[in-house]
Amino acid sequence: QVQLVESGGGLVQAGGSLRLSCAASGRTFSSYAMGWFRQAPGKEREFVAAVNWSGGRTYYADSVKGRFTMSRDNANNTVYLQMNSLKPEDTALYFCAASNTLVASQRLSNYDYWGQGTQVTVSS
Numbered sequence: 001q002v003q004l005v006e007s008g009g010g011l012v013q014a015g016g017s018l019r020l021s022c023a024a025s026g027r028t029f030s031s032y033a034m035g036w037f038r039q040a041p042g043k044e045r046e047f048v049a050a051v052n053w054s055g056g057r058t059y060y061a062d063s064v065k066g067r068f069t070m071s072r073d074n075a076n077n078t079v080y081l082q083m084n085s086l087k088p089e090d091t092a093l094y095f096c097a098a099s100n101t102l103v104a105s106q107r108l109s110n111y112d113y114w115g116q117g118t119q120v121t122v123s124s
Helices: none
Strands: 004-007 010-013 018-024 033-039 046-051 058-060 068-073 078-083 092-099 118-123
Touching (some): 004 092, 018 092, 018 118, 033 068, 046 068, 046 078, 058 068
Parallel strands (some): 010 118
Antiparallel strands (some): 018 078, 033 046, 033 092
16 A cells, blocks of 8 residues: 655746655555646546656656656655646646556556645646
């Protein structure tokens, strides 16, 4: 079992930056691939970014590529999402997720544990 707690969301103007954090419980954090997803009101949850177990490989949705950076700190059981050049369309509830595999995935169904989410609102 893994418990995930996101933090770092908030209200920011377009063009600004935020850094999301996701703290995980458990002693086998490095055994999980991790992902960030987001869900805007009235829309389906969508993939944002993912990282493999070691942090050596990352994947991004086309909509955030070049603006967002995902990283992980296995010593501290934490993953991060650095979000720069934010746009109003980035407004959503952002979720952290853990997968019982070593390989990162863009598919929601591959993730076994989810956090409660942290709200990001970007004003124009």
